[in-house]
Amino acid sequence: MAHVFVYGTLKRGQPNHKVMLDGAHGSAVFRGRGRTAEPYPLVIAGEYNIPRLLQLPGRGRCVAGEIYEVDEKMLRFLDDFEGCPDLYQRTAVRVRVLEWEGGARPGDSLRCFVYSTATYAPEWVHLPYHDSYDSEGAHGLRYHPREAR
16 A cells, blocks of 8 residues: 555546545555645646646645545556656655544654656746646636546
8 A cells, every 4th residue: 555645637626636535446545635744836838728737846835735645456557547757757755744633643654655747847837836736726727627628
């Protein structure tokens, strides 16, 4: 089992969360909410308004998201779903626990896998940085689901 930190469309209430619930992809159990221990630029970019965590640690904001415990089958599915390693890269980051369902307490930190990108258009670095993502947020950049593209 591995911990995965999701910050965008895979979170509860977001357009792609359904894939986390589909047992055919493997097991993903919600464990809690957290925030990256280190700042990263979270931007909404590209033609489809996709949230992207740029692989620029130390720059941006500490990003809020959800922590899931996933099995190997789900991890392989998420790699494929996120276009890893071409579109996104799966890396390990330290996440501070804000709320937890289980043994860890708020304030603890965990190493979690996250899908971020090291390859992006240079202008994305200059987009507004967000500390949290909601596809219907005040940013006005509504996500375009895969099935609608």
